[in-house]
């Protein structure tokens with residue numbers, strides 16, 4: 001029901017305005033038409049009633065004068081010959097006097113029955129005026145008109161008549177009538193003219209209105225276009241540069257649209273400064289992380305160096321000190337890795353340009369898998385490579401790191417005996433790099449966030465592996481900076497990472 005209504009109601013403001021205007025115009029036109037027609041009809045009927053009374057008076061006088069001549073003398077009628085007796089119907093005194101008009105009807109009832117000899121309708125032509133008799137049916141219809149005074153009656157073959165009846169002293173009733181079709185025709189032609197004018201007016205208003213409304217709504221369109229362009233901007237990261245504003249001509253405070261435009265511009269100003277502030281603080285944090293990571297590298301290298309030196313010292317070192325030094329060294333190694341990861345992420349975030357050289361993906365896979373094989377002897381490593389070389393353009397070191405991270409995950413987050421398959425497929429301008437393992441899978445609560453920073457599954461293996469949760473975040477950032485995409489599907493028994501990169 002609602003959908004039907006919404007389908008029938010025009011959606012755009014423009015069509016709604018147009019439909020409303022036309023409906024109002026039609027309504028006003030109809031009301032004016034109906035009122036004028038009723039008033040016109042009323043006036044014409046009043047005139048006819050006066051004429052009828054005059055005609056009835058004439059009839060009475062003519063009948064009283066007992067005038068019975070041949071034919072119906074009509075002096076002054078063009079081409080009328082007073083001696084013309086061609087009238088077959090004889091003569092009716094009531095219709096035979098001057099002033100009576102074409103179509104005048106006269107009837108006489110004696111004792112409730114129509115006196116057909118004294119009943120007829122006046123017919124005036126160019127050459128003669130005579131009366132023609134009424135039919136029995138017409139007479140009967142006349143008789144059915146009750147009492148004295150004026151009435152309207154529909155006579156078969158003659159149409160509507162306005163009649164005036166008078167009862168004479170001798171009890172006979174005289175009825176004089178005038179045809180109503182003159183009035184009806186006038187009213188109908190006025191209705192036709194009004195309807196035609198209304199239709200033409202409405203059509204013209206529709207065309208003109210459509211043009212004017214379109215012109216008046218143009219500023220609204222420009223405001224909407226500005227809002228549309230802004231909504232397409234990616235506001236969530238980086239330097240947005242929100243320069244777009246509603247044109248000055250559409251920000252006039254005296255118009256409704258102008259106020260909307262003005263408000264939108266103010267809002268854009270606020271959003272723009274908020275985004276600039278956010279970008280500045282992002283830059284600051286990034287710079288801080290990069291600086292901190294960079295600064296940490298040297299002391300960490302020193303810690304590693306000294307702990308290694310102590311461990312390898314030829315002097316006798318107590319076993320607990322040796323153990324402590326071993327721990328210091330391994331934690332320093334872990335921290336160095338973490339610092340390197342943070343530095344890399346900070347640089348990728350800053351949009352540092354990467355190297356762009358043709359890179360042989362197959363070679364990277366072979367290298368990375370043979371490294372992984374050494375590190376993970378408990379796992380089974382398989383290759384699924386195409387015969388031809390697959391090349392992409394990018395930074396060889398970073399792409400190597402992507403694969404290393406994925407393989408490290410497949411090694412550290414799965415139990416011994418897991419099979420890991422690395423495959424490459426070139427397909428329609430893109431290279432797909434797949435790393436699939438048949439391990440226990442990524443915990444469902446971790447899966448939606450695996451590519452976020454510091455997101456890691458809280459399994460004992462993850463803790464054992466000393467993982468930090470930056471591996472996949474780096475994969476994501478490196479692949480994104482190569483204009484590629486990474487995705488993951490994981491169920492117990494099958495975890496598949498797919499890296500898609502545009503081929504050279």
Ligand SMILES: Nc1ncnc2c1ncn2[C@@H]1O[C@H](COP(=O)(O)OP(=O)(O)OP(=O)(O)O)[C@@H](O)[C@H]1O
Nearest residue numbers: 409410413441442455456457467468469470471472
């Ligand atoms: N192949 C996999 N099988 C099962 N779980 C995985 C696999 N790969 C990733 N995960 C889960 O996703 C989490 C995030 O991985 P990510 O590489 O980002 O971090 P990490 O391996 O924990 O730490 P890091 O790589 O920084 O040392 C992991 O902690 C692990 O729970």
Ligand SMILES: [Mg+2]
Nearest residue numbers: 408409471472
């Ligand atoms: Mg990892």
